[in-house]
């Protein structure tokens with residue numbers, strides 16, 4: 001919208017809108033990039049920050065799966081984002097260390113970018129469903145705009161109960177790609193191709209470092 005006349009100087013203080021996509025990114029895949037692109041376009045974001053969790057607390061117990069080192073996950077996010085306009089790696093969780101909670105991610109980014117910047121936390125529909133079990137979910141929701149993107153197998157935000165911390169999330173339907181990092185790791189372990197699921201440079205990185213193989217080189 002073009003704004004002219006008496007209001008333009010006031011409204012002209014263009015607020016930047018920064019999308020924040022946190023994740024384990026083990027590995028970053030085309031599903032992540034596609035939801036970030038959908039939100040970037042639909043909500044007219046200035047940029048999207050991809051924030052790898054230092055220690056993803058929700059994957060610490062019971063899964064029996066050892067998360068790849070933060071250095072590998074950072075490198076893959078770098079490779080996947082470096083030629084994409086508006087997409088950036090943020091090491092805010094890696095720099096803080098310890099278990100990574102989104103409430104800390106947003107509060108650190110709020111300090112970094114100030115109050116004139118709108119922060120939009122992008123969550124796949126599965127992550128939105130889990131939100132009540134995250135650390136301080138109501139405070140988290142009060143500090144940023146929650147954006148939910150559809151994911152195959154997960155429900156819509158409008159089906160959430162009234163006391164759910166994600167009840168006010170904006171919804172972007174997105175491309176609904178049936179891609180998950182769990183499936184990618186299983187495919188590599190089984191010697192199957194992951195072409196089309198991750199970017200070519202990420203695929204080459206996985207191969208070069210022997211990630212996800214049953215018999216690491």
Ligand code: ATP
Pocket residue numbers: 022023024025026031032035122123124125126127128149150151152176177178179180181182183
């Ligand atoms: P894993 O299988 O290891 O849990 P993942 O594919 O779910 O990996 P994460 O790093 O856990 O990837 O996800 C980070 C964020 O991206 C979460 O909010 C998740 O809901 C979202 N996300 C990941 N893949 C998709 C997808 N295909 N469609 C929609 N959202 C997705």
Ligand code: MG
Pocket residue numbers: none
């Ligand atoms: Mg996941």
